[in-house]
Amino acid sequence: AKYRKVDEDFFEELEEILLQADVGFETVTELMDSLRFEVQRKNIKNTSGIQSVISEKLVEIYNAGEDDVTELQLEESDLSVILFVGVNGVGKTTTIGKLAHRLKGEGKNVMLAAGDTFRAGAIEQLQVWGDRVGVEVIKQSEGSDPAAVMYDAVRAAKSRGVDVLICDTAGRLQNKVNLMNELEKIHRVISREIPNAPHEVLLALDATTGQNALVQAQTFKEVTNVTGIVLTKLDGTAKGGIVLAIRNKLHIPVKFVGLGEQMDDLQPFDAEKYVYGLFADGLDLEEAEEIESDK
Amino acid sequence: MAFEGLAERLQGTLQKIKGKGKISEADVKEMMREVRYALLEADVNLKVVKEFVKNVSDRAVGQDVMKSLTPGQQVVKIVKDELTELMGGEQSQISFSTRPPTVIMMVGLQGAGKTTTTGKLANVLRKKYNKKPLLVAADIYRPAAVQQLQTIGKQLSLPVFALGTDISPVEIVKQAIEQAKEEHHDVVIIDTAGRLHIDETLMQELKDIRAIKEPDEVFLVVDAMTGQDAVNVANNFNEAIGITGVVLTKLDGDTRGGAALSIRSVTQKPIKFVGMGEKMDALEPFHPERMASRILGM
Numbered sequence: 001a002k003y004r005k006v007d008e009d010f011f012e013e014l015e016e017i018l019l020q021a022d023v024g025f026e027t028v029t030e031l032m033d034s035l036r037f038e039v040q041r042k043n044i045k046n047t048s049g050i051q052s053v054i055s056e057k058l059v060e061i062y063n064a065g066e067d068d069v070t071e072l073q074l075e076e077s078d079l080s081v082i083l084f085v086g087v088n089g090v091g092k093t094t095t096i097g098k099l100a101h102r103l104k105g106e107g108k109n110v111m112l113a114a115g116d117t118f119r120a121g122a123i124e125q126l127q128v129w130g131d132r133v134g135v136e137v138i139k140q141s142e143g144s145d146p147a148a149v150m151y152d153a154v155r156a157a158k159s160r161g162v163d164v165l166i167c168d169t170a171g172r173l174q175n176k177v178n179l180m181n182e183l184e185k186i187h188r189v190i191s192r193e194i195p196n197a198p199h200e201v202l203l204a205l206d207a208t209t210g211q212n213a214l215v216q217a218q219t220f221k222e223v224t225n226v227t228g229i230v231l232t233k234l235d236g237t238a239k240g241g242i243v244l245a246i247r248n249k250l251h252i253p254v255k256f257v258g259l260g261e262q263m264d265d266l267q268p269f270d271a272e273k274y275v276y277g278l279f280a281d282g283l284d285l286e287e288a289e290e291i292e293s294d295k
Numbered sequence: 296m297a298f299e300g301l302a303e304r305l306q307g308t309l310q311k312i313k314g315k316g317k318i319s320e321a322d323v324k325e326m327m328r329e330v331r332y333a334l335l336e337a338d339v340n341l342k343v344v345k346e347f348v349k350n351v352s353d354r355a356v357g358q359d360v361m362k363s364l365t366p367g368q369q370v371v372k373i374v375k376d377e378l379t380e381l382m383g384g385e386q387s388q389i390s391f392s393t394r395p396p397t398v399i400m401m402v403g404l405q406g407a408g409k410t411t412t413t414g415k416l417a418n419v420l421r422k423k424y425n426k427k428p429l430l431v432a433a434d435i436y437r438p439a440a441v442q443q444l445q446t447i448g449k450q451l452s453l454p455v456f457a458l459g460t461d462i463s464p465v466e467i468v469k470q471a472i473e474q475a476k477e478e479h480h481d482v483v484i485i486d487t488a489g490r491l492h493i494d495e496t497l498m499q500e501l502k503d504i505r506a507i508k509e510p511d512e513v514f515l516v517v518d519a520m521t522g523q524d525a526v527n528v529a530n531n532f533n534e535a536i537g538i539t540g541v542v543l544t545k546l547d548g549d550t551r552g553g554a555a556l557s558i559r560s561v562t563q564k565p566i567k568f569v570g571m572g573e574k575m576d577a578l579e580p581f582h583p584e585r586m587a588s589r590i591l592g593m
């Protein structure tokens with residue numbers, strides 16, 4: 001960073017890096033405005049230390065005046081229900097496997113509900129995860145009513161003194177009205193059985209998704225009152241920048257990030273680490289080039 | 296929400312330009328700022344956007360546009376034409392081998408829609424081309440991937456070649472091609488595991504599968520909702536194994552699908568089909584001009 005000045009070129013480069021991280025035009029513009037202001041106010045001339053200022057501003061946008069709530073809000077001594085929702089192929093079922101493993105590791109008695117009765121092999125997939133983690137899976141046959149599966153599962157979980165019931169649902173695109181109605185029904189059946197349930201509705205978002213993720217979050221929130229996001233597939237090269245806007249506009253916090261396909265590849269969300277990942281690599285790269293050309 | 300204002304903004308700018316008898320370079324610049332915004336909101340890669348805007352601007356400030364009676368409309372037409380051009384012609388045909396079986400490989404990131412598309416494609420091949428396809432379960436990693444393909448095979452009444460999950464994908468494909476020859480299947484469609492483009496071990500596996508019998512098609516399956524990273528993914532897959540075409544899935548959603556443009560422009564490989572649903576008949580030919588309109592939101 002010593003090699004560079006905070007000038008128009010620098011701002012432009014940062015802007016491009018953030019756009020390429022899927023942060024989105026509006027949010028990037030907002031960030032750049034507040035960063036310019038801050039740079040002027042503090043009379044920052046060179047780039048040493050600028051990274052932390054950028055991080056700060058990004059976290060500020062992320063938090064939008066709220067405190068970070070990454071922890072799951074579960075019942076202390078009663079059955080808690082976690083419902084997973086999201087579009088097709090984002091990582092719901094896999095994340096359920098990982099989360100079950102995590103909660104079991106914390107000493108909780110976990111049960112899974114195979115609420116995706118539609119996609120080929122979905123029930124078998126969840127069963128493999130259940131076997132891997134060593135937790136029971138409540139299921140019916142392919143093609144059966146997912147709301148009925150949930151009803152069964154909640155009953156079973158209650159009677160067996162389970163701590164956390166995690167419910168899988170079929171992937172659905174948010175513009176499919178019928179499928180969203182079905183999801184609403186699933187949600188309703190669970191709430192009817194247990195007053196405060198589902199205690200968490202987690203929306204799985206694929207980090208490779210672009211601006212459409214904002215629409216996803218908006219629509220799923222309207223239908224199922226999403227309480228948190230799991231940002232999956234962050235082990236790739238995509239940065240998942242859109243969750244910044246989601247948190248800022250819709251106030252849905254990210255609770256976990258997915259970092260691979262194995263049982264242990266789930267980590268609690270860390271806002272600072274995340275925002276740093278959005279831009280730091282890109283800037284470093286450019287610096288290295290600059291040093292080269294300076295020689 | 297995110298995209299609603301987009302078409303309006305573009306059209307608003309267009310309206311402004313339209314009202315003018317003459318348009319200046321500054322007007323074009325203003326117009327192109329809106330176009331840039333529209334493309335970025337649609338997830339077209341920034342680098343692709345920059346180049347595109349530059350090319351269109353160069354054309355738009357040309358004499359014939361400036362002197363035309365409807366310069367605003369001209370500019371928009373140029374934008375659409377250039378977008379359509381960039382996305383290539385309609386190319387939903389498939390290359391078949393003169394030495395059957397024809398081998399088709401499905402590759403891509405996790406969850407893109409490879410397994411589903413394998414089934415859909417087999418369905419098209421049977422119905423439209425009178426082929427006798429064999430589906431190959433070469434994903435031994437994802438839980439129940441084999442069962443997923445087998446279920447799809449059952450739904451379609453098409454055979455699935457599977458050897459479980461203890462034998463290597465390379466060996467599975469070798470044996471599958473042998474069986475296809477014996478049983479006179481003229482097409483073999485290989486469902487491979489989802490993988491990151493930066494996973495060297497798994498990319499090597501694809502190269503090894505590819506080396507068994509030169510595939511006639513290697514389809515990169517890409518989720519239409521993919522953002523800026525689409526170019527990296529497409530580039531890496533293309534460089535590592537050489538793709539012949541792209542299938543864009545989940546286009547039944549409401550994403551603008553700018554990834555189509557990015558991928559096309561970095562790989563120069565045609566988008567051959569689009570996935571329009573989860574069911575086995577939801578695979579359609581790709582229409583470049585419709586895609587251009589969709590990306591621009593108009």
Ligand SMILES: Nc1nc2c(ncn2[C@@H]2O[C@H](COP(=O)(O)OP(=O)(O)OP(=O)(O)O)[C@@H](O)[C@H]2O)c(=O)[nH]1
Pocket residue numbers: 086087088089090091092093094095116119122169170171172204232233234235236257258259260261265405406437489491
């Ligand atoms: N690299 C990587 N792959 C992941 C991650 N999470 C899930 N996957 C993979 O993504 C693919 C889709 O995951 P699923 O869990 O089946 O996704 P889903 O949302 O349940 O999919 P549908 O039920 O079909 O809508 C699988 O191949 C997973 O192994 C992650 O954090 N990183």
Ligand SMILES: Nc1nc2c(ncn2[C@@H]2O[C@H](COP(=O)(O)OP(=O)(O)OP(=O)(O)O)[C@@H](O)[C@H]2O)c(=O)[nH]1
Pocket residue numbers: 088089119171173403404405406407408409410411412434437440487488489490516544545546547548569570571572573577
């Ligand atoms: N709406 C819609 N869903 C699709 C389409 N294509 C695939 N899907 C869904 O996307 C999800 C993932 O599809 P898969 O075929 O399992 O994807 P994959 O690439 O084989 O996944 P991995 O093997 O885990 O890498 C499933 O829920 C499919 O039903 C499509 O065109 N439209």
Ligand SMILES: [K+]
Pocket residue numbers: 207208233234235236237238239240
């Ligand atoms: K990533």
Ligand SMILES: [Mg+2]
Pocket residue numbers: 092093094116122168169170171
């Ligand atoms: Mg699933």
Ligand SMILES: [Mg+2]
Pocket residue numbers: 409410411434437440486487488489
């Ligand atoms: Mg698959």
